[in-house]
Amino acid sequence: MTAFWVDDNTDPYPGYARLRAEGGLIPHEMDDVPVTIATRYDECSAVLTGSEWGHGYSAGISPFRDTVAAIPGSFVRMDPPEHGRLRGLVNKAFTPRTVADMVPLAQNVVSSLMDEALSAGEIDVLNGLAVPLAVAMIPGRLLGAPVSDGHLFRRWQLAIARGSDPDHLLNADAIEARGVAAQECLTYFHALIQEKKARPTDDLLSELIAVEQAGDQLSEREVLGLCLLLLVAGMETSINLIGNGMLALLRNPDQLDLLRARPDLMASAIDEMLRYDAPTQFTIRVALSDTTVGTHEFKRGDGVVVLTASASRDELVYENADSLDITRYEGNRPARRHMGFSLGLHYCVGAPLARLEAETAFRALLDRAPSLSLATPEVEYQPSLIHRGILALPVKLG
Ligand code: HEM
Numbered sequence: 016m017t018a019f020w021v022d023d024n025t026d027p028y029p030g031y032a033r034l035r036a037e038g039g040l041i042p043h044e045m046d047d048v049p050v051t052i053a054t055r056y057d058e059c060s061a062v063l064t065g066s067e068w069g070h071g072y073s074a075g076i077s078p079f080r081d082t083v084a085a086i087p088g089s090f091v092r093m094d095p096p097e098h099g100r101l102r103g104l105v106n107k108a109f110t111p112r113t114v115a116d117m118v119p120l121a122q123n124v125v126s127s128l129m130d131e132a133l134s135a136g137e138i139d140v141l142n143g144l145a146v147p148l149a150v151a152m153i154p155g156r157l158l159g160a161p162v163s164d165g166h167l168f169r170r171w172q173l174a175i176a177r178g179s180d181p182d183h184l185l186n187a188d189a190i191e192a193r194g195v196a197a198q199e200c201l202t203y204f205h206a207l208i209q210e211k212k213a214r215p216t217d218d219l220l221s222e223l224i225a226v227e228q229a230g231d232q233l234s235e236r237e238v239l240g241l242c243l244l245l246l247v248a249g250m251e252t253s254i255n256l257i258g259n260g261m262l263a264l265l266r267n268p269d270q271l272d273l274l275r276a277r278p279d280l281m282a283s284a285i286d287e288m289l290r291y292d293a294p295t296q297f298t299i300r301v302a303l304s305d306t307t308v309g310t311h312e313f314k315r316g317d318g319v320v321v322l323t324a325s326a327s328r329d330e331l332v333y334e335n336a337d338s339l340d341i342t343r344y345e346g347n348r349p350a351r352r353h354m355g356f357s358l359g360l361h362y363c364v365g366a367p368l369a370r371l372e373a374e375t376a377f378r379a380l381l382d383r384a385p386s387l388s389l390a391t392p393e394v395e396y397q398p399s400l401i402h403r404g405i406l407a408l409p410v411k412l413g
Contacts, residue, residue: 024396024398024399024400025394025396027296027324027403028324028328028337031054031322031324031325031328032325032328032330032337034052034054034322034325035054035055035325035329035330037054038054038055039053039054039055039057039058039309040052040053040054040058040308040309040311040319041054043320045079045181045183045318045320046080046181046182046183047183048078048079048318049078050078050079050317050318050319050320051311051313051317051318051319051320052319052320052322053308053319053320053321053322053326054322054325054326055325055326055329055331056326056327056329056331056332056351056354057309057331057332058308058309058326059321059322059323059325059326059354059358060326060354060358061308061309062300062308062319062321063298063300063321063323063354063357063358063359063361064358064359065306065308065359067302067303067304067306068300068301068302068303068306068319069094069095069300069301069303069360070084070092070093070094070299070300070301071094071301071302071303071316072084072092072093072094073093073094073097074094074303076301076303076315076316077301077316077318078301078316078317078318079181079299079301079318080181080182081299082178082179082182082193083179083244086240086243086244087234087236087237087239087240088101088233088236088237088238088239088240088241088244089240089241089243089244090102090105090244091244091248091361094303095360098360098361100232101233101237101241102364104223104226104232104233105219105223105241105245105364106364107219107222108157108219108222109364109365109366109367109368111367114367114368114371117152117156117368117371118371118375120151120152120156121148121151121152121371121372121375122375122379124147124148124151124152125144125148125375125376125379126379128143128144128147128148129144129379129380129383129384131143132144132412133383133384133412136411136412137390137409137410137411137412138380138409138410138412139407139408139409139410140257140258140261140376140380140408140409140410141254141257141258141404141405141406141407141408142407144257144376144380145253145254145255145257145258145372145376146165146169146254147162147165148253148257148372148375148376149249149250149253149254149372150162150165150168150169150250152249152253152368152371152372153168153245153246153249153250153253153368154168154246154250156218157218157219157220157245157249158204158207158218158219158220158242158245158246159207159211159216159217159218159219159220159221160204160207164203167199167203168246168250169250170196171196171197171199171200171246172246172247172250172251173251173397174189174192174193174195174196175193175196175197175200175243175247176247176251176397176399176401176402177189177192177193177397177398177399177402178190178192178193178194178196179247179399179401179402180399180400180401181400184400197243200242200243200246201239201243204239204242204243205239207220207242208220208224208235208238208239208242211224212224212228219245220238220242223238223241224238245365248363248365249365249368249369251294251402251404252294252295252363252365252369252402253294253365253368253369253372253373254294254404255294255402255403255404255405256285256288256289256294256369256372256373257372257373257376257377258404258405258408259288259292259293259294259403259404259405260284260285260288260292260373260377261376261377261380261408261410262292262389262394262405262408263288263291263292263339264284264339264377264387265387265388265389265410266389267339270284270339270340270341271381271387273341273342274341274377274381275381278378278381280341280342280345281374281377281378282344282370282374283341283342283343283344283345283349284341284377285370285373285374285377286343286344286349286353286355287339287340287341287343287344287353288339288355288373289327289353289355289356290327290328290333290343290350290353290354290355291327291328291339292324292403293323293324293327293353293354293355293403294355294402294403294404295323295324295355295357295401295402295403296322296323296324296400296401296402296403297320297321297322297323297324297325297400297401298320298321298323298357298361298401299318299319299320299321300318300319300321301316301317301318301319302314302315302316302317302319303315323354323355323357324354324403326354327353327354327355332350332351333350333351356369380410384412384413385412385413386411386412386413387410387411387412387413388410388411388413389408389409389410389411390409390410390411391409394406394407394408395407
């Protein structure tokens with residue numbers, strides 16, 4: 016598994032810096048398809064926010080073979096108007112009010128995990144905190160699935176997320192594991208949907224089923240696809256924000272101490288973590304009509320790999336771009352928006368829930384453990400390009 020821009024998946028950032036030095040838009044061939052890699056902030060931002068850009072699957076012009084796009088209901092790869100119809104239905108679950116209602120659940124889950132961890136003197140921040148929290152919030156709360164099936168959700172989500180890299184960068188085992196996981200997951204949620212049809216509960220899945228049953232706004236296959244999308248898009252990323260963010264704090268003890276001393280910096284710190292080491296490293300877009308970015312001309316159907324994690328480290332936009340500075344997004348003159356949640360029409364719909372999960376986990380760790388230190392200096396990364404996340408994060412609690 017390699018792409019030309021990453022020579023070491025423990026640290027892709029020097030590779031991104033070399034690309035930015037070469038230019039903001041770099042021609043490349045991906046899976047035999049000529050594409051352009053957008054590396055710098057301005058070019059990435061122009062593509063993500065420009066109305067001439069989208070995915071082009073419904074128009075049949077995308078040069079990318081993308082497995083996510085093949086899932087019915089997977090609006091992350093759709094263009095208007097289908098995109099707006101599905102996003103609007105899911106968006107209801109992420110209003111400030113609905114997310115505020117989820118706070119007590121997140122706090123209870125984290126609090127009991129911390130009770131256990133403090134008596135053991137150690138916690139795996141990833142598997143012992145971030146994973147069970149994400150299971151409780153996403154399949155548990157949003158989809159109304161039993162949290163006792165957490166091991167299944169984590170296994171499926173990892174295999175599907177791993178398989179969301181371009182196919183030519185995956186080995187046969189990863190492709191097979193992705194197919195098996197997707198099938199098992201669809202079978203599971205198909206059964207859950209039948210159960211909720213008979214006995215609706217208070218969750219987003221039951222609401223989506225009600226919309227499906229009320230008329231022609233949503234098909235059952237789309238409801239199923241939405242379950243898969245929320246499971247993978249939500250779990251993988253929110254787990255990795257907690258893992259990558261905590262690792263960044265532990266490797267920058269001055270910033271960890273500062274956050275302890277100034278809890279009011281939490282929101283700014285989370286934005287900085289998303290800028291500094293984002294769970295999602297890149298996305299793709301297609302020119303929906305002939306257009307230009309700067310002086311570069313694109314034809315309808317041209318594909319761009321938008322290296323958002325590189326844009327978020329662009330030294331032309333951020334001072335000391337390679338340093339973690341939790342005050343960067345503080346106050347009324349914050350730094351330019353990072354691309355951790357993307358920009359434009361596809362800006363992460365689950366961002367408020369991701370922030371809630373991260374804030375609850377970091378607050379509990381900082382408030383309840385008198386000291387935090389890495390149990391082992393080295394960490395192992397998932398073998399993935401699009402998702403950046405570690406496999407375990409054992410931490411000693413003082
Ligand atoms: C730290 C955690 C998260 C990160 C870093 C993240 C990142 C992203 C990014 C980068 C995109 C846009 C992709 C693009 O522009 O092509 C996106 C979209 C999306 N995210 Fe998240 N996400 C996170 C958490 C969540 C959560 C918790 C959920 C739901 C439970 C969620 C659901 C979605 C969905 C449904 C979309 C598609 C939005 C659209 O296309 O309109 N995400 N996310």
